[in-house]
Amino acid sequence: MIDAFAKAIAQLSDPAVRGVLRISVAIAILVFVALWTAVGALLSETELFAWAWLEWALDVLGGVATAAMTWLLFPGVISAATALFLERVAEAVERRHYPELGPAADVPATTALVAALRFLAIMLGFNIVLLAFLLIPPVFPFVFYGVNGYLLGREYFELVALRRLGAREARALRLARRGPLILAGALVAFLLTIPVVNLVAPVVATAAMVHLFEAWRRTPTT
Numbered sequence: 001m002i003d004a005f006a007k008a009i010a011q012l013s014d015p016a017v018r019g020v021l022r023i024s025v026a027i028a029i030l031v032f033v034a035l036w037t038a039v040g041a042l043l044s045e046t047e048l049f050a051w052a053w054l055e056w057a058l059d060v061l062g063g064v065a066t067a068a069m070t071w072l073l074f075p076g077v078i079s080a081a082t083a084l085f086l087e088r089v090a091e092a093v094e095r096r097h098y099p100e101l102g103p104a105a106d107v108p109a110t111t112a113l114v115a116a117l118r119f120l121a122i123m124l125g126f127n128i129v130l131l132a133f134l135l136i137p138p139v140f141p142f143v144f145y146g147v148n149g150y151l152l153g154r155e156y157f158e159l160v161a162l163r164r165l166g167a168r169e170a171r172a173l174r175l176a177r178r179g180p181l182i183l184a185g186a187l188v189a190f191l192l193t194i195p196v197v198n199l200v201a202p203v204v205a206t207a208a209m210v211h212l213f214e215a216w217r218r219t220p221t222t
Helices: 002-013 015-045 052-061 063-085 087-097 108-134 140-160 167-176 178-191 199-217
Strands: none
Touching: 002 015, 002 087, 015 063, 015 087, 015 140, 015 199, 063 087, 063 108, 063 140, 063 199, 087 140, 087 199, 108 140, 140 167, 140 178, 140 199, 167 178, 167 199, 178 199
């Protein structure tokens, strides 16, 4: 797994990847600003909690609370927002490392858009629920990275796998590799919560997932 992510990082200098990288960084900045604005407005205008003391704490924390919620929601939103552009990254990785594969199946733009919106809704829903675990600080990191590891691992796997396999085959491979896939997804979630690194994380995650997918489908499970 480390080798897959190392190869992904090494390919960031690839001209075919740099164009997508610039788009990804621009989208990430826009997503961060939009999330910050939306979360700030939500916290100032809406009573999210029934406990008066927690509402008071959020009011006192102000920008800190806004930054925390933006940080928590960022991984899912940026992954959904960049999904339509990451096909080019997968193609670049295959051209360099797996030239024998040939062209992948085209995924219709409407299908990709619907999948991205569905994923966005799921990620936002789960992460809003996860906010309740902020009241249990020792537990929160495990729940946050565990849930997001599963969701992000599945999203990036399907982005890559459905280009080469049918839905049934892709699901079977995903279930067979569910443990390593959740671990890979948790690593992606971690990268997406590191400032600056999170700007390029979707590109790195996609490239790494291509390597993992090719290794998994070529190695039988026991």
